[in-house]
Amino acid sequence: MPREILSVAEMVAADRAAVAGGTPTAVLMERAGEAVAQAVRARYARRPVVIWCGPGDNGGDGYVAARHLRRRGWQVVVEVAYPPSTDAARRAASRWKGETRPLSTELAAGALYIDALFGAGLSRPLEGEVARLARLCREQPLAIVAVDTPSGLHGDTGRPLGEAAFHADLTVTFHRRKRAHVLVEGRKACGEIVVADIGLRSVQDVDLFENDPRLWERRFPWPALDAHKHTRGRLKVVSGEAWNTGAARLSARGGLRIGAGAVTLLSPPSALAVNAAHLEAVMLAPFETDADLESAGEQADAVIIGPAAGVGEVTARNLAALARTGAALVVDADALTSFRRDPEELFACLDRDDVLTPHPGEFERIFPGLLAGSPERIAAAREAASQAGAVVLLKGADTVVAAPDGRAAVSLNGTPWLATAGSGDVLAGFIGGLIAQGMESFEAACAGAWIHAECGARHGPGLIAEDLPGLAPAALAELYRRR
Template sequence: MTAADRAAIAAGTPGEMLMERAGQGVVEAILARFEVQPVTVLCGPGNNGGDGYVVARLLSERGWPVEVRALAEPATDDARTMRGRWSGPVKPLSGPVGEGLVVDALFGAGLARPLDGLAAAAVTALTNRAEQVIAVDIPSGLPGDTGAPLGVAVCAGLTVTFHARKPAHVLEPGRSLCGEIVVVDIGLGETPTRLVENGPEAWAARFPWPETHSHKHARGRLIVVSGDAWSTGAARLASRGGLRIGAGLVTILSTEEALASNAAHLEAVMLKPFATELELEQAADHADAAIIGPAAGVSETTLLNVLALARTGAALVIDADAITVFRDDPEELFSVLDRDDVLTPHPGEFERLFPGVLKAAPERITAARRAAERAGSVVLLKGPDTVIAAPDGRAAVNLNGSPWLATAGSGDVLAGFIGGLVSQGMDSFDAACAGAWIHAEAAALHGPGLISEDLPGLAPRILRRLYAER
């Protein structure tokens, strides 16, 4: 963001013009959501405070009763200019804030220290008023790069930011402190980035839709390795996910003991037995993608099965037990992975493969990127703010996470969605992004009462919508 500002100013756009546009964007967001009422604008000494003076002036010109409270005198040229254009009084920040809306323009995304003194007291006084608080750029007290408050921080009902979301807008707990997020274009133009918001605009153009001449083998051959006779359901959830997402041919590979359990529940998904890792390798030799891990068991057998699949030409989706089984020697796993493989750990599994990486990283995006580089494969770090990272540095953050996915087996279906897309030839990073987004959209579509068995059947409605919008 700093580079984008500098580039725009160097190209001839004055900083005060960018500040005027920013304030105008905040005002438009307020006018679209609220009736005329008293507004208190809290201004800091930097450019965030300068935005606040613009907001105060423009709202006052529209007949809103506005009071400005300042933490300190403006400390930048552009902020001083905007302070000069505000013709009303400026009161000190101390004292209770009155009724009505509060515009938080104390500190922006560049904050690098905890709030203290009057600023901390003012922020604390806003507790339990989130629906009345509009944050300019980012809630004060929240660093833009991490999403982790340094101390007390504003909880806003609406955050108006500029040019693009910052990491703190999409990573928890910052994301929850922002409320509704509006992104305003202030004319900075395109800026290069390898970090994107995960949504159809990032991958829809490469989604593997069938063509007129497509047949089942051309649409992707996916295999899923089953657990033992008492742990077969997870593989079936994954296989149905893969089938519903478009894979043309899905087969569960199962031990003899688990054949009957799987056969009793399968129709379009095929079933094939294997007894040893060599037989698994042979059975998977013609597959385009393979899923292993859901209820596979944390055992030497699972470890050998992963290594066997790695010797085939199939792209691997490695989940759950197939991750945990390498906790004592992660390098053994990394040595057989390539860029087409996908690891799908939740935070606990991530720690087993990448000990200390999540804790040492400033935020989850950096942790996922470091893990993907180390593993040499795509890493999908699950959570309400799921992060997908590729070994080449690309990363995406999922914005549509759903609390309804907190149910047993939902991760198995996600593995199926990703495996099904990879089997159809979709780039593994794109497939992980698309699978995560469709997974969450399906959960939101169902809402309360969702169980994992519902998810595969909900996918076609999301796919139909994507197909109509292509």
């Protein structure tokens, strides 16, 4: 089953549902604190531990973790920032029989610190000694484990609520990741993230998911026993002029590697010779006018337009012609920028089977002010998909895929090695190739993004875009074995 990503409100609802179903908060707290202790013991050699406890249930988790670590022979001190303020936290504090002292800003380099001050539900900036401690921690190389989220982060955006926030090497959260755990700013503050099962049930009607194979692998378009190239999908890619052809070839090769049975590069006459010199299994066909493109698109299941296509009215007309064919469109790069003066003209050409693949700069051109004005990237991508009436893939270290019906997914396997010219062209090819094979567009965009990142991680340093299509077979073979 795909794993949901929860908002703070949804996590609160899951907790309340568990309590209403007969599991007391004290029991959930005991499970959470024990999970923190287990994660610490699994990852760190025994050393002195200082646990900072706040007033709420996050602090209660800290008292429980202290008890379990002490029981295992660890030297533990609890430092109290505020007295416990909830019944469950007071109960947990009363069961802690070890050393307790006020919160201190005197830090020891060899100790392990556990931040159980405030969890994902914090809604105001850190204050007083807690804020001072957070600032001091950023100046010293300390080992810090956070309970739920590092204190001072907003649980829905991953951004600091004020000037001071903690950063952790390890964050232990419960039941499901929250948005702060998947958006890049929060992920950087959280370090390694462990999701512990404390016996909660899934929340109903959640439509935000981790983008990994559990979300789409059951509908991945593996070929049937009697498959041939014409049943595996027809993908076409629009090339730029003679001096701008490499990006489209990268897309075409990506589509071929991901499994499309027949891939054709549609080339202006001036670029035929240079494209022919570089193509083998990818076919080549000329076009001169938007009418020619429309005719070619009628023989395709999916068409990619944008990679080095040229910015301007010609590309805008070409996209409009392809939109009349019924083929699903993957709209990237120059094809997006060509509509920067009138995004509504682009949206009028699209339907829910089409996919837009902007990086943040292109996103701003087509959806001006939306990214800056949204609380976070998930909300921005969802609103963009609603405005465009198409799937939107907002690229980044935390790539977000959003559908017009509200579904969204966030990639967790992003890698900085993909930050290289042409990488996005291959991604467009992966997505177009999957759509051509009959995969639903939202799932194709999710699968393409995950496989793309997996390829980048497999290669690592020194990656260039030309490497990516050749890395796809190993990633696909692993998926095939998992069926």
